[in-house]
Amino acid sequence: MSGGRGAVAAGTTGGTTPLFEHDLDLCMRCSACAATCPTYGVLGHEGFSPRGRVQVAGALLEGRLEPNPRSLEFLDTCLHCEACRTACPNDVPVTRLVDLALDLPDFKPLGPAPNRAVRLMLWAVAHPWTLALLRPGLWLWQRLRLGRLAKSAGHRVPWLASLAEVAAGLPPMPSPFRPALPARRAPALPAPLAPARRPQAGSGRVAFFLGCVQEAVFAETNRASICLLQAAGLEVASAPGQGCCGALHLHQGRVNDARSMARRNIAAFEAAGPEWVVNSAGGCGATLREYGSLLAGDPEWASRAAAFSSRVRDISDFLAGLPLSGGEGGTGRDGPEPHRPRSTPLPLRVTIQDSCHLVHVQGVRSPLRTLLTPVAGRGLVELPRPDQCCGSAGVYNLERTELALAILDRKMEDVKSTGADVVVTANPGCTLQLRLGVARAGLTGQVRVLHVADLLWESVRPTESERKGGGSRG
Amino acid sequence: MTITAGFLAGLRDLVGPQRVYTDPADLVAYSYDATWEPASPDAVVRVASTEEVSRLLALAAEAEVPVHPRGAGTGLSGGAVPRGGGLVLALNDLNRTLTVDPADSVAVVGAGVITLDLHRAAEARGLFYPPDPASLGACTIGGNVAENAGGPRCLKYGVTRDYVLGLEVVLAGGAVLHLGGRTLKNVTGYDLVRLFTGSEGTLGVITEATLRLIPQPPARTTLAALYDDLTLAGETVVAIGQAGPVPAALEILDRASIRYAEAYRPSGLDLAGEALLLIEVDGPDSASVHDQARRLEHVCRGSGARQVLVAEDAAQAGRLWQVRRSVSAAIVRLKPTKISEDATVPRSRVPEMIRRLAAIRAKHGVDLVVFGHAGDGNLHPNIVANRRDPEEMARVERAVNDIFDAALALGGTLSGEHGIGLLKRRFLSRQLGPAERAAMRAVKMAFDPGNILNPGKALAHDDVAGEGPGAGQGLAADDAGVRP
Ligand SMILES: Cc1cc2nc3c(=O)[nH]c(=O)nc-3n(C[C@H](O)[C@H](O)[C@H](O)COP(=O)(O)OP(=O)(O)OC[C@H]3O[C@@H](n4cnc5c(N)ncnc54)[C@H](O)[C@@H]3O)c2cc1C
Ligand code: SF4
Ligand code: SF4
Numbered sequence: 023m024s025g026g027r028g029a030v031a032a033g034t035t036g037g038t039t040p041l042f043e044h045d046l047d048l049c050m051r052c053s054a055c056a057a058t059c060p061t062y063g064v065l066g067h068e069g070f071s072p073r074g075r076v077q078v079a080g081a082l083l084e085g086r087l088e089p090n091p092r093s094l095e096f097l098d099t100c101l102h103c104e105a106c107r108t109a110c111p112n113d114v115p116v117t118r119l120v121d122l123a124l125d126l127p128d129f130k131p132l133g134p135a136p137n138r139a140v141r142l143m144l145w146a147v148a149h150p151w152t153l154a155l156l157r158p159g160l161w162l163w164q165r166l167r168l169g170r171l172a173k174s175a176g177h178r179v180p181w182l183a184s185l186a187e188v189a190a191g192l193p194p195m196p197s198p199f200r201p202a203l204p205a206r207r208a209p210a211l212p213a214p215l216a217p218a219r220r221p222q223a224g225s226g227r228v229a230f231f232l233g234c235v236q237e238a239v240f241a242e243t244n245r246a247s248i249c250l251l252q253a254a255g256l257e258v259a260s261a262p263g264q265g266c267c268g269a270l271h272l273h274q275g276r277v278n279d280a281r282s283m284a285r286r287n288i289a290a291f292e293a294a295g296p297e298w299v300v301n302s303a304g305g306c307g308a309t310l311r312e313y314g315s316l317l318a319g320d321p322e323w324a325s326r327a328a329a330f331s332s333r334v335r336d337i338s339d340f341l342a343g344l345p346l347s348g349g350e351g352g353t354g355r356d357g358p359e360p361h362r363p364r365s366t367p368l369p370l371r372v373t374i375q376d377s378c379h380l381v382h383v384q385g386v387r388s389p390l391r392t393l394l395t396p397v398a399g400r401g402l403v404e405l406p407r408p409d410q411c412c413g414s415a416g417v418y419n420l421e422r423t424e425l426a427l428a429i430l431d432r433k434m435e436d437v438k439s440t441g442a443d444v445v446v447t448a449n450p451g452c453t454l455q456l457r458l459g460v461a462r463a464g465l466t467g468q469v470r471v472l473h474v475a476d477l478l479w480e481s482v483r484p485t486e487s488e489r490k491g492g493g494s495r496g
Numbered sequence: 497m498t499i500t501a502g503f504l505a506g507l508r509d510l511v512g513p514q515r516v517y518t519d520p521a522d523l524v525a526y527s528y529d530a531t532w533e534p535a536s537p538d539a540v541v542r543v544a545s546t547e548e549v550s551r552l553l554a555l556a557a558e559a560e561v562p563v564h565p566r567g568a569g570t571g572l573s574g575g576a577v578p579r580g581g582g583l584v585l586a587l588n589d590l591n592r593t594l595t596v597d598p599a600d601s602v603a604v605v606g607a608g609v610i611t612l613d614l615h616r617a618a619e620a621r622g623l624f625y626p627p628d629p630a631s632l633g634a635c636t637i638g639g640n641v642a643e644n645a646g647g648p649r650c651l652k653y654g655v656t657r658d659y660v661l662g663l664e665v666v667l668a669g670g671a672v673l674h675l676g677g678r679t680l681k682n683v684t685g686y687d688l689v690r691l692f693t694g695s696e697g698t699l700g701v702i703t704e705a706t707l708r709l710i711p712q713p714p715a716r717t718t719l720a721a722l723y724d725d726l727t728l729a730g731e732t733v734v735a736i737g738q739a740g741p742v743p744a745a746l747e748i749l750d751r752a753s754i755r756y757a758e759a760y761r762p763s764g765l766d767l768a769g770e771a772l773l774l775i776e777v778d779g780p781d782s783a784s785v786h787d788q789a790r791r792l793e794h795v796c797r798g799s800g801a802r803q804v805l806v807a808e809d810a811a812q813a814g815r816l817w818q819v820r821r822s823v824s825a826a827i828v829r830l831k832p833t834k835i836s837e838d839a840t841v842p843r844s845r846v847p848e849m850i851r852r853l854a855a856i857r858a859k860h861g862v863d864l865v866v867f868g869h870a871g872d873g874n875l876h877p878n879i880v881a882n883r884r885d886p887e888e889m890a891r892v893e894r895a896v897n898d899i900f901d902a903a904l905a906l907g908g909t910l911s912g913e914h915g916i917g918l919l920k921r922r923f924l925s926r927q928l929g930p931a932e933r934a935a936m937r938a939v940k941m942a943f944d945p946g947n948i949l950n951p952g953k954a955l956a957h958d959d960v961a962g963e964g965p966g967a968g969q970g971l972a973a974d975d976a977g978v979r980p
Contacts, residue, residue, distance in 0.1 A: 047832030
């Protein structure tokens with residue numbers, strides 16, 4: 023797991039030359055990566071392909087090319103989706119070279135001032151109290167229909183408009199004035215972080231990483247994930263003090279901010295002492311798994327970070343890794359050993375959009391198929407390019423709105439071709455982006471976009487009648 | 497041959513300003529193919545229709561601006577590298593036509609279509625386009641036709657040339673030719689389709705191809721034969737050629753390539769040995785495939801194979817081919833610069849070529865590994881080196897020189913499928929005499945009298961020096977040493 027910007031930053035302190043020469047020499051210019059690259063797919067220009075970015079970065083780093091706005095454009099439009107890394111037979115760290123070149127001092131005056139929407143977000147997610155205000159704030163935004171206002175102001179304040187477009191995909195926020203009544207709002211969801219009814223000795227404690235945006239706007243997805251873990255017969259420990267994973271900061275080059283977030287999270291989970299740290303946001307998970315390399319240069323934290331990273335698992339990877347409950351003993355959450363909760367088929371045609379940092383960085387591809395095959399009553403259909411980025415890519419959709427939308431629209435054509443009722447994702451950013459795509463493609467009401475945990479829980483959770491009867495389904 | 501502002505203005509009028517690029521960053525992005533010596537063009541232009549190609553070539557001919565056609569830039573002989581400057585003509589946007597017609601078993605394909613997309617479109621209709629260069633996920637049909645590309649399956653099914661029925665070609669002055677057609681038989685006029693196939697972008701720009709498709713062979717399986725001696729593996733290739741059946745693919749790996757590939761991505765199979773033959777057979781049903789596999793197993797054992805493994809299922813076959821596919825990536829972990837040669841010998845000389853390659857490796861102390869399409873004599877001797885080490889690169893150059901001499905001495909050819917391009921033109925006169933070269937020059941002059949299309953490429957450089965725009969440029973660099 024060395025692809026992220028954290029690894030770059032760790033490497034640059036000791037001088038960049040040997041690092042980039044080695045990386046550059048690895049590229050044999052075969053172009054096996056081009057077909058996987060979303061920006062090349064949309065723009066068809068070599069400079070926007072992984073090979074082009076490697077060669078342009080190489081020319082910049084070797085001093086054969088002066089940093090200028092066009093080379094900045096080639097490099098800066100990289101989504102960091104890591105699809106090229108998966109495709110590359112030589113494992114060339116394309117994004118590392120891109121980031122190294124972008125770090126050249128001559129680019130600083132050329133770089134656009136960080137987008138305001140982006141700065142706002144980075145600042146917000148780093149502070150627990152702003153996150154606490156986010157849900158009520160979004161509720162107000164939705165109640166007052168500020169989105170429309172923002173869009174109409176968009177020709178003067180473009181960043182506001184792009185924020186509004188994305189916010190349109192948020193689920194309805196609960197009113198802060200009517201304290202949530204879990205029983206009424208979401209009948210099947212038990213209180214979060216409640217221990218399983220019969221925690222098994224030696225079954226392996228898990229703790230759940232909530233994630234900032236995920237917990238603030240997709241809390242239901244986190245609840246569904248926790249319920250699934252409990253239904254699997256596991257005890258889910260809480261880890262107070264955890265916060266944002268730091269991914270956005272890392273990708274914006276704010277490495278020190280990211281490091282301190284890493285330390286805070288590591289300490290929080292050490293206190294909880296779980297065997298596994300499970301999460302439901304592909305992007306966050308990838309970053310958590312890179313803490314080891316992010317803090318490799320820090321004597322006090324290096325080994326703690328590595329130990330933490332080795333415990334991190336994505337929810338779908340984790341669930342698919344559990345054995346199916348065998349025979350009659352496997353009754354949902356009461357099962358004797360941790361086991362995969364059993365799904366009931368739903369009358370749905372399902373397709374999967376692999377979230378980049380789950381598939382290309384964490385290497386998790388088949389678990390989603392394993393879990394969803396029994397759920398998709400009307401079939402699991404693959405997208406033509408399931409592992410190609412939807413254009414969300416962290417804050418990319420706010421920074422490079424036009425290109426991100428072109429990538430998204432291409433993705434929606436693929437979605438249409440599958441005839442699916444549900445597109446499953448594994449990351450909050452992807453969910454928001456694809457919901458925007460559904461609206462743009464005129465598919466509202468026909469196609470739902472759901473996190474894998476949401477759909478799974480829909481197919482696992484006890485129905486109302488079974489709950490009344492006190493039974494549970496496995 | 498500097499490009500004038502007036503010429504650029506003409507280009508921008510023609511295709512729109514957003515498809516003409518002169519920024520230094522754009523020029524870097526279009527300065528290379530899959531070889532190692534880049535050269536900067538003066539401008540890059542993207543075209544999206546035959547009409548645009550035609551008007552652009554008329555403009556370029558009039559202004560005497562060199563034009564370097566470029567598909568996907570995966571070429572291994574420098575054909576798309578704009579040595580000498582001029583215009584890179586990016587053809588990848590000619591990808592909107594892709595129709596498969598089962599009634600005639602043909603596909604009509606724009607030059608910019610990616611080869612894999614044609615494979616998929618044909619498969620969707622139960623048809624099969626056999627040419628399968630290893631780069632098929634990236635390279636274009638135009639580039640395949642221009643290089644007459646091959647691949648593992650060509651042993652049984654032939655090379656690109658055997659599937660081209662018709663071509664749409666634009667000549668240097670802008671004339672659009674429609675050659676051949678949709679019929680298997682066609683003897684009306686000279687066979688210019690074949691002339692343009694493999695012409696490396698020096699005679700005209702291919703804009704569309706009509707390609708022959710065949711029925712899918714539904715069943716296939718893979719055999720692996722292990723040897724304690726590389727030459728025995730080579731002799732098996734000869735024996736299979738004589739006894740049959742014809743495999744769909746027959747690839748050889750020497751000890752070094754097996755070892756590196758297994759270290760890089762272990763197959764989980766026990767493949768230790770001096771040589772490995774990977775053999776694929778296909779056919780109408782599993783009985784036929786089973787029978788062919790049994791007969792080939794017999795031939796392999798008869799020629800000295802220590803062990804023959806028949807894949808139990810598709811997954812195991814996949815793991816075996818994974819070994820072959822890993823070799824390229826695995827050997828560059830050893831040293832980063834890979835020099836891929838594709839000198840080819842008649843099948844009966846494969847064992848002798850293998851012996852000579854071993855001698856060349858020892859003589860020059862180079863890291864030479866042999867893996868490739870042994871079945872058609874197209875061994876791929878690959879040398880890995882460090883391009884930042886001049887002494888080593890000099891040894892590599894001498895080794896490459898000897899490889900070409902060995903192949904020619906055995907009645908072979910400089911290139912089986914990668915083309916002459918820039919890299920091999922200085923060796924051309926070893927294979928072709930003055931009369932042959934004069935004939936080729938006359939052909940070039942007949943189609944491109946101004947020498948604007950890929951000037952200096954594919955022909956021996958003593959034939960092109962001093963001719964037309966861009967001719968002979970960069971020869972000094974070419975002579976200075978191997979351009980890996
Ligand atoms: C990893 C790897 C594996 C490979 N394996 C094989 C293999 O198994 N077999 C094989 O044969 N080759 C192989 N190649 C070489 C290469 O992929 C082929 O030569 C391919 O046909 C080139 O296609 P392209 O679109 O990339 O052409 P380019 O590299 O862009 O151009 C190649 C030549 O064709 C000309 N050209 C391109 N398009 C046109 C056009 N429309 N009209 C006229 N001229 C044109 C160019 O000027 C140039 O001279 C491999 C390359 C790589 C990198
Ligand atoms: S990055 Fe990898 S896949 Fe892309 S051109 Fe380089 S070696 Fe080939
Ligand atoms: S990380 Fe994604 S966007 Fe960037 S070069 Fe690789 S494939 Fe393209």
